[in-house]
Amino acid sequence: xxxxxxxxxxxxxxxxxxxxxxxxxxxxxxxxxxxxxxxxxxxxxxxxxxxxxxxxxxxxxxxxxxxxxxxxxxxxxxxxxxxxxxxxxxxxxxxxxxxxxxxxxxxxxxxxxxxxxxxxxxxxxxxxxxxxxxxxxxxxxxxxxxxxxxxxxxxxxxxxxxxxxxxxxxxxxxxx
Amino acid sequence: xxxxxxxxxxxxxxxxxxxxxxxxxxxxxxxxxxxxxxxxxxxxxxxxxxxxxxxxxxxxxxxxxxxxxxxxxxxxxxxxxxxxxxxxxxxxxxxxxxxxxxxxxxxxxxxxxxxxxxxxxxxxxxxxxxxxxxxxxxxxxxxxxxxxxxxxxxxxxxxxxxxxxxxxxxxxxx
Numbered sequence: 001x002x003x004x005x006x007x008x009x010x011x012x013x014x015x016x017x018x019x020x021x022x023x024x025x026x027x028x029x030x031x032x033x034x035x036x037x038x039x040x041x042x043x044x045x046x047x048x049x050x051x052x053x054x055x056x057x058x059x060x061x062x063x064x065x066x067x068x069x070x071x072x073x074x075x076x077x078x079x080x081x082x083x084x085x086x087x088x089x090x091x092x093x094x095x096x097x098x099x100x101x102x103x104x105x106x107x108x109x110x111x112x113x114x115x116x117x118x119x120x121x122x123x124x125x126x127x128x129x130x131x132x133x134x135x136x137x138x139x140x141x142x143x144x145x146x147x148x149x150x151x152x153x154x155x156x157x158x159x160x161x162x163x164x165x166x167x168x169x170x171x172x173x174x175x176x
Numbered sequence: 177x178x179x180x181x182x183x184x185x186x187x188x189x190x191x192x193x194x195x196x197x198x199x200x201x202x203x204x205x206x207x208x209x210x211x212x213x214x215x216x217x218x219x220x221x222x223x224x225x226x227x228x229x230x231x232x233x234x235x236x237x238x239x240x241x242x243x244x245x246x247x248x249x250x251x252x253x254x255x256x257x258x259x260x261x262x263x264x265x266x267x268x269x270x271x272x273x274x275x276x277x278x279x280x281x282x283x284x285x286x287x288x289x290x291x292x293x294x295x296x297x298x299x300x301x302x303x304x305x306x307x308x309x310x311x312x313x314x315x316x317x318x319x320x321x322x323x324x325x326x327x328x329x330x331x332x333x334x335x336x337x338x339x340x341x342x343x344x345x346x347x348x349x350x
Contacts, residue, residue, distance in 0.1 A: 067332075069338065069339045069341070070339075070341055074280055088295065090293070104291075105291060106291075106293035106294070106317075107293070107294050107295075107296055108293060108294065108295040108296065108317075109296045110295070110296070110298075117296075119296060120279065120280040121280055121294075122280040122281065122283070124283075
């Protein structure tokens with residue numbers, strides 16, 4: 001009888017011990033977990049932009065030709081496209097006649113690369129004493145890229161230490 | 177009996193504890209830099225220039241050429257004028273002389289006398305044979321207020337010991 005009682009007590013202690021080991025979180029453990037966070041960072045953004053360049057040209061000659069059989073003059077500007085692109089060149093002639101009248105005439109001349117042409121405007125009713133001119137070359141658009149400072153939001157991750165309570169059994173199985 | 181029950185209970189507890197699967201590890205996301213979308217400005221819509229063409233049939237004689245103004249196409253203040261040239265001289269008409277009718281022999285003004293800016297047309301390289309037709313185009317830049325346009329074509333040619341200066345006018349409205 002006594003032996004059985006002792007056996008029961010031992011068994012009860014064992015059961016309690018097993019229950020405690022497997023169910024009661026007694027052990028403190030620490031572990032690392034990934035945590036996201038957002039930062040604003042500076043960076044260089046690639047940006048496209050357009051630059052405009054006037055096409056190069058050369059004025060080779062200017063001339064006034066008076067028509068002898070009537071009061072009329074041809075004024076000319078010989079222009080050469082020395083640039084790298086073709087286009088229409090605007091030539092504004094500001095004429096001053098013998099009688100002192102000021103007349104403006106405008107001609108547009110299309111020129112290929114390296115092409116040269118004589119642009120002539122005619123003034124009737126009077127001879128031209130002198131003239132000035134202004135050439136407006138066509139524009140060549142060039143697209144480039146450049147780096148410009150900018151900011152952006154970036155999501156990053158870091159390890160964060162956490163603690164937890166586990167049972168002795170779990171601790172023995174997974175954390176030791 | 178009690179011992180048996182206790183032993184079974186103990187066994188069940190041990191088995192349940194040992195048999196518990198380990199908690200699955202949560203997948204750790206791979207760090208990925210997330211960039212904020214860059215805002216791009218939508219380009220301002222530009223009105224597309226509309227070309228309006230009008231058919232005309234204005235014929236004038238100039239030095240034996242029958243020149244007809246056939247079509248005028250307006251794009252904004254730009255006017256492209258189309259011509260039909262018919263050589264009725266009975267002989268070939270020199271290319272250089274024909275070209276000089278259009279450059280520099282051309283003059284275009286609006287109703288206020290403002291001269292249009294002239295786009296020098298492409299060269300004429302071939303003589304116009306007797307009875308032949310030729311299509312040609314010229315272009316001017318006028319002003320927003322230009323409504324009535326008068327184009328004058330002039331030809332100068334030697335005749336005997338003098339020069340003949342003749343011209344023809346074409347008038348049309350916008």
